[in-house]
Amino acid sequence: NSMLRFSVSQEIPLPGKLSLREKISSIYADAEGKSYQAVERRIVADLKSAYYDWQFTLKAIEITRKNKTLLEKFTEIAKIGYEVGKAPQQDMITAGVETSKFLEQLEVLELKREIIEVRINSLLDRPSDSPLGMPEEPVRVPFPLSPGETETLAGENSPALAVKEELVASGQESLALAKKELYPDFVVGLSPGVMGKQGKGMDGIWEVSLGVKVPLYFWRKQSLGIEEAALNLRGAEEEYRNTNREVRFSVRESYLSARTAGKLMDLYEKGIIPQSRLSLESAVSEYQTGAVDFLTLLDSLVTLFSFELEYERNLAEYLKAIARIEEYTGVDIADAGGKGK
Numbered sequence: 001n002s003m004l005r006f007s008v009s010q011e012i013p014l015p016g017k018l019s020l021r022e023k024i025s026s027i028y029a030d031a032e033g034k035s036y037q038a039v040e041r042r043i044v045a046d047l048k049s050a051y052y053d054w055q056f057t058l059k060a061i062e063i064t065r066k067n068k069t070l071l072e073k074f075t076e077i078a079k080i081g082y083e084v085g086k087a088p089q090q091d092m093i094t095a096g097v098e099t100s101k102f103l104e105q106l107e108v109l110e111l112k113r114e115i116i117e118v119r120i121n122s123l124l125d126r127p128s129d130s131p132l133g134m135p136e137e138p139v140r141v142p143f144p145l146s147p148g149e150t151e152t153l154a155g156e157n158s159p160a161l162a163v164k165e166e167l168v169a170s171g172q173e174s175l176a177l178a179k180k181e182l183y184p185d186f187v188v189g190l191s192p193g194v195m196g197k198q199g200k201g202m203d204g205i206w207e208v209s210l211g212v213k214v215p216l217y218f219w220r221k222q223s224l225g226i227e228e229a230a231l232n233l234r235g236a237e238e239e240y241r242n243t244n245r246e247v248r249f250s251v252r253e254s255y256l257s258a259r260t261a262g263k264l265m266d267l268y269e270k271g272i273i274p275q276s277r278l279s280l281e282s283a284v285s286e287y288q289t290g291a292v293d294f295l296t297l298l299d300s301l302v303t304l305f306s307f308e309l310e311y312e313r314n315l316a317e318y319l320k321a322i323a324r325i326e327e328y329t330g331v332d333i334a335d336a337g338g339k340g341k
Contacts, residue, residue, distance in 0.1 A: 005193030005205070011213070012186040020177040024170055031166035038159035045327035047123045049320045054116045055138040056316035060309055061109045067305040068102040071095060074301070077287070078294055090294075098298060138315055140265065143322060143333065147255050150325060154251045157330035161247050164240040171233030178229040181222045187211035251328045258321035261314040268311040276304040 075095040118128045145153070155161065189209035215222050283300040286292040322333050 003193055003195045003205070005191055005207075007189060007191040009187055009189035009209075009211075012188060014180060014183045014185055017177060017180050017185075020173055020180065024173045024177065027166050027170040027173065031163055031170065034159050034162040034166060038163055041159050041327045041330065043123060045323045047120065048323035048326075050116055050119045050123060051135065052138070052316045052319040052323070054113070054120060054132075055135045056312050057109055057113045057116060058135065059138065059312045061106065061113065063305065063308050063312070064102055064105050064109065067301060067308075068099065068106070071099055071102065071298075071301060074284075074287075074294075074297060075099065094294060094298060098302070138312070138319065140262075140315060140318065141322065141333065143258055143262070145255075145325075145331075145333075147252060150251050150255050150329060151248055153329035153331055154247050155244070158247050158328050159330060160328070161240070161243055164236070164243045167236040168233070168240050171229070171236040175226070175229040175233050178222070178226045181225060182215060184215065185213045187213060247328050251325060254321040254324040254328070258318050258325070261318035261321065264314045265311060265318065268307055268314070273304070273307050273311060276300070276307050280304050 075092065078092050078095055117132055120132060121128050121130050124130075187210070189207075189211065191205075191207040191209070193205040193207070195205055280297075280300040280303075283292055283297045287294065287297040325331075326333055
């Protein structure tokens with residue numbers, strides 16, 4: 001007698017296990033997609049911040065050159081006054097020192113401009129010496145959201161927070177799957193074969209089997225798996241809470257920065273800068289008539305110069321704060337002209 005047999009078996013998981021594994025894989029895929037969005041948002045915010053710094057630096061160079069030219073005109077006035085005996089030589093020396101300070105500031109600003117341009121090219125994944133042209137004139141966009149609305153948007157739309165939400169959901173499903181591993185799976189088998197019969201040819205044989213895989217060592221394997229899944233879930237929940245706190249703090253901090261910068265811009269634009277310009281014009285007239293000394297004239301010029309720079313600096317900080325709020329909330333405020341989308 002002889003026998004030739006072939007066997008085929010298929011393990012069938014307990015109902016619910018396959019759907020849980022499929023759900024976990026889907027959640028991980030969604031988490032990767034949201035992680036991509038979070039990185040994309042962060043890079044865009046970094047690029048916008050660098051761009052606004054670039055705008056401010058070029059504007060500062062423009063203001064510095066303008067005031068340097070104005071100081072040179074004052075120097076000529078002081079020189080004429082000295083030649084006719086109406087102004088001391090000290091005025092010319094003081095003017096020369098202040099002109100040197102403007103030149104120093106221009107050198108520092110030019111270096112800053114080059115560094116920012118390298119940064120922008122790096123973020124754009126371009127050669128560091130790629131030309132950038134000239135930026136647009138910086139424009140203050142309105143910010144239509146309240147602090148509460150901003151935090152709500154961050155909680156609903158933050159890509160970074162969404163990633164942590166997906167990881168918590170994955171941990172919950174992984175724990176449910178680990179608990180199901182305590183239950184047995186099934187094995188279905190099929191064994192076709194042939195058996196020889198002495199002097200009487202061959203007989204076909206078919207055998208169908210149903211088996212059960214029992215987790216005999218559940219206290220060493222499955223139970224530890226449940227404990228591990230529970231700890232992973234607890235860690236994911238803590239990461240979510242921590243990220244939620246960080247996002248809400250960052251959004252509120254950026255909102256306060258934008259609000260403060262906006263108030264300062266209003267103060268400079270509507271009051272301080274116009275008054276400083278009038279003070280400078282008055283000082284120029286009075287210096288020419290000998291009513292004030294050169295230091296008073298110089299102080300008026302430097303004061304106006306400082307306020308103009310502060311206005312542009314606060315404008316850059318305002319726009320950078322909005323860029324960070326866009327990163328955390330997923331709302332394109334600046335690009336939509338302040339209306340969001």
